[in-house]
Amino acid sequence: MNGPVIHDAWTLPVDDNINPYAFSVDLNGQWFLQKGKMVAYYGQIDFHGVGLGHLDHLIAYSFHSPLHAADWVVAEGQGKMVLADRAFDVNSYDLDDGNLSIRSGNLLAFQPSLSLKQSIVPGFLTLIGTGKFVAASNGPVVFMEPPIRVDPQALVGWADCPTPCHHYDHQYLRGFLGAIRSRTGIGGASGEEHQFEFVGAGTVLLQSTEQVVAEISVGETGGTGS
Incomplete structure (x- = not known):
């Protein structure tokens, strides 16, 4: 009888999904991370609030959304981070000199080579540049072409x-x-x-349901209670 797959720091995938609901980031430097989306990590990793002194240059280059500054941290160091969000589907995407706007509650993490800005559409953020980001969706994502x-x-x-x-x-x-x-x-x-x-x-x-991935305060589980 086959048992569960047990991972360690060496068997976790490199910047890839562990399963449809969890993603492993291979950290060697810095990533931006939405608070509450890291569920476990291996290695030597520190988490700094956006605006910390020695990160001023990084923030000036990569983070331009003051309305969301309190919701994000910078993960810095070496190791593996496991990201997840309330058992929603989680996937990574690559931008190549691109411009992508995403609902703020869906964006989990992104590389500092991307620049984050506030979209003119309320509730959305815009990523510009080249790099990888991780996002959640309520069901699988469908890609459609305009109009x-x-x-x-x-x-x-x-x-x-x-x-x-x-x-x-x-x-x-x-x-x-x-x-x-x-x-x-x-x-x-x-x-x-x-x-x-x-x-x-x-x-x-598009996600395959009409239920928005809502933003929740850090530390809340999103449950209704008993």
């Missing part, structure tokens, strides 16, 4: 294409209820009534 309209809750991000615009279904805007919604923004939350519209060249990343 396309997508449910905002299923949207993980978009790469190398223009920022989306809002599209509202005609029925959503008709009648008295539609007028109230158009003025107040109340109601009409389904993807059938409201979508993000992408045009031009590039790639759109």
